[in-house]
Amino acid sequence: MAKKKPRAAMQWRTMDLHIHSPASLDYQQAEVTPLDLLYRAEARGLDIIAFADHNTVGGYRQMRDEIQGLVFLESSSRILPEEQLRLNEYRRLLEKILVLPGFEFTATFGFHILGIFPPDKSVREIEYLLLELRVPPDHLDRGSETVGATSDVLTAYRLIDAAGGMAIAAHANSSNGVAMRGFPLGGQTRIAYTQDPHLLALEVTDLDQKGKQSTAAFFSGTKPEYPRRMHCIQGSDAHRLTADPQRKKVPGLGDRATDVLLPEVSFDALKELFQSNDFARTRPNRQKAEPAFDFIRAAREEGANLIQDFHESITVRGGRLYTIIADVCAFTNTNGGTLFLGLSSDSHKAVVGVPNPEQSSVQLEKEIATRISPPIACAIDVHETAGKKVLRVLIPRGDDPPYVVDDYKIYVRAEAETSLAMRDELVSLVLRGQSERLPVTAPSEPPSEVVPPVAQPPVLETGADAAPHTGVEVVLMEEREGTRYFTVRDLRNGNVVKNVTQKSARRLWHYALTKYTDLPSDITQACMQWNGNFGLLCREKHGQLERYDFVQITPQGNRYFFGVTEDGIHGAWRALIGQEEE
Numbered sequence: 001m002a003k004k005k006p007r008a009a010m011q012w013r014t015m016d017l018h019i020h021s022p023a024s025l026d027y028q029q030a031e032v033t034p035l036d037l038l039y040r041a042e043a044r045g046l047d048i049i050a051f052a053d054h055n056t057v058g059g060y061r062q063m064r065d066e067i068q069g070l071v072f073l074e075s076s077s078r079i080l081p082e083e084q085l086r087l088n089e090y091r092r093l094l095e096k097i098l099v100l101p102g103f104e105f106t107a108t109f110g111f112h113i114l115g116i117f118p119p120d121k122s123v124r125e126i127e128y129l130l131l132e133l134r135v136p137p138d139h140l141d142r143g144s145e146t147v148g149a150t151s152d153v154l155t156a157y158r159l160i161d162a163a164g165g166m167a168i169a170a171h172a173n174s175s176n177g178v179a180m181r182g183f184p185l186g187g188q189t190r191i192a193y194t195q196d197p198h199l200l201a202l203e204v205t206d207l208d209q210k211g212k213q214s215t216a217a218f219f220s221g222t223k224p225e226y227p228r229r230m231h232c233i234q235g236s237d238a239h240r241l242t243a244d245p246q247r248k249k250v251p252g253l254g255d256r257a258t259d260v261l262l263p264e265v266s267f268d269a270l271k272e273l274f275q276s277n278d279f280a281r282t283r284p285n286r287q288k289a290e291p292a293f294d295f296i297r298a299a300r301e302e303g304a305n306l307i308q309d310f311h312e313s314i315t316v317r318g319g320r321l322y323t324i325i326a327d328v329c330a331f332t333n334t335n336g337g338t339l340f341l342g343l344s345s346d347s348h349k350a351v352v353g354v355p356n357p358e359q360s361s362v363q364l365e366k367e368i369a370t371r372i373s374p375p376i377a378c379a380i381d382v383h384e385t386a387g388k389k390v391l392r393v394l395i396p397r398g399d400d401p402p403y404v405v406d407d408y409k410i411y412v413r414a415e416a417e418t419s420l421a422m423r424d425e426l427v428s429l430v431l432r433g434q435s436e437r438l439p440v441t442a443p444s445e446p447p448s449e450v451v452p453p454v455a456q457p458p459v460l461e462t463g464a465d466a467a468p469h470t471g472v473e474v475v476l477m478e479e480r481e482g483t484r485y486f487t488v489r490d491l492r493n494g495n496v497v498k499n500v501t502q503k504s505a506r507r508l509w510h511y512a513l514t515k516y517t518d519l520p521s522d523i524t525q526a527c528m529q530w531n532g533n534f535g536l537l538c539r540e541k542h543g544q545l546e547r548y549d550f551v552q553i554t555p556q557g558n559r560y561f562f563g564v565t566e567d568g569i570h571g572a573w574r575a576l577i578g579q580e581e582e
Helices: 034-043 058-075 081-096 123-132 153-162 187-195 267-275 295-302 317-333 357-371 423-437 507-517 571-577
Strands: 011-019 048-051 098-100 102-106 112-116 166-169 199-203 231-233 258-262 282-284 308-311 337-341 379-385 388-395 411-414 417-420 472-480 483-490 496-500 529-531 534-542 545-554 557-564
Touching: 011 034, 011 112, 034 058, 034 081, 048 058, 048 102, 058 081, 058 123, 102 123, 112 153, 123 153, 153 166, 153 187, 166 267, 187 199, 199 267, 231 282, 258 267, 295 308, 295 337, 295 379, 308 317, 317 337, 317 357, 317 388, 317 411, 317 417, 357 379, 357 388, 423 496, 472 507, 483 507, 507 557, 529 571, 534 571, 545 571
Parallel strands: 011 048, 048 098, 166 199, 199 231, 308 337
Antiparallel strands: 011 258, 102 112, 112 166, 258 282, 337 388, 379 388, 411 417, 472 483, 472 557, 483 496, 529 534, 534 545, 545 557
16 A cells, blocks of 8 residues: 655645746736746745746746856856856756746637646747647747637647646636636536546635635535546736735735645656645645644534545444445545544544554554455555644545445445445446546547546536535335335435335435425425425524425426535525525
8 A cells, every 4th residue: 555755754835836927928017037036936935936928938938048048158258247146146046946837828718727847848848839739830939818729628638748747727716717607618518627637736716715615625526526626726827026006916926826745846746746635735825924734623624524534443343443444445436535533523522543553554554455445545644633643544536446345345425424335326336447447549639629538427407497416306206015115316426326215225315215205295385485486395404504405396297305405506496595596
């Protein structure tokens, strides 16, 4: 089982991977030089920066050409004192700051994509890539964001990756971003643009924002149609050296930076972070001194969900160890996730800790390796929170499902619940495994609109009258030999499961089936409130959340939805809980 590098070798570093220079046509301070940019990066405490001019590598090339010219003058003993001083400053700053070449490419629909490359990547190679992305040869130095828009988003991701670079969606949640709201883009296309395996990270403008409405929370792997958890970073997108005093929303270099936990300052270390499933090594940069960030405490505040859970003990007694093994299996069969051991999910309870954490880690590794098949490349490390040592287990989303405990038990994850997979879920896992094992051959000329692969999860209905996005829909009930069998659609992942009985139903399903069987014959009298054909059956508190039961009258018959939470309510359903329609 793979182990991560020791935490002691890691250090927090600060980066801004999205800075412009006067090589961008819309840069606001034409007199700024590459050396000025490096001085400003030093003043902001940046360890890593990347030039990302619009559809050009001109700004970075200007810096390299100037340095090369100064080195030539020095070697031929013709350098002037002020030129020597400038060269010495370049050397000092480049020793201190990792400067990466790159560009901000404009793809079809006007979406912006960052391509960031290692420092030894030649300018000529990057320009050749821009030509391959169909930037006109006579526009390579123009630096206009309107140049380009001839290659589609997925092609850009693929070619940047193939060239050894990192493809990052620029300001993904904002204007010209692949995840921005209000753009008339099909659901499958939006999923492909934000979940493509060649895309390493999303640059967002709300990394500081907490709660379910943030972009990072949306792409946390908890949404069934967006199962891949994405690394989210922020960059200044600076088109000037310092912030505009007249327009506070126009940042300067380093004003919106990201801290990353790295073993060394290098392109390879940064790329390894984005390829990992360790999401605790990225945070918004703090401009002011603040208490040390405790990501475990932050995780407890979120509580157990689809991609994380907590266990106070890992002892064999009481089946606690087996419960952990089942969770590992469920996570890798679903979306991957993180387990925290030595504490409960209740942030008000004291942290118990794990006695002999190193020994416990070895024991857990052995249990996972011997009891779960096929093998899973989990990583286990030790952390400290509230003065106690706890274990963290990072579990990837498996690419060879279904994964099995003790040769025959297959578990899946739904919200905060781990359960044995039912027949239809087993079929889905087998089909997913077959799809992901198929060889992929890229076409010589990909179409402008690429259809996502077969393995994409089911897409929820869209539109104001679509079903809620959480809870359970009871689709059908039939009775055979005195036993009621139900077909349910789990709205959290879109799975339709047949032959469910009240005895075999997991927690939320059982709630839905119980409520369904208790419905009166006249549904119009049972509703608390109506909004056209949409009715509210029940509203009740469940822990810290409110749950809602709904009915929708359609020409084909009534549809019933149970256990819907607020984050799954949209469109016309919102009026039923006292909110305006979106």
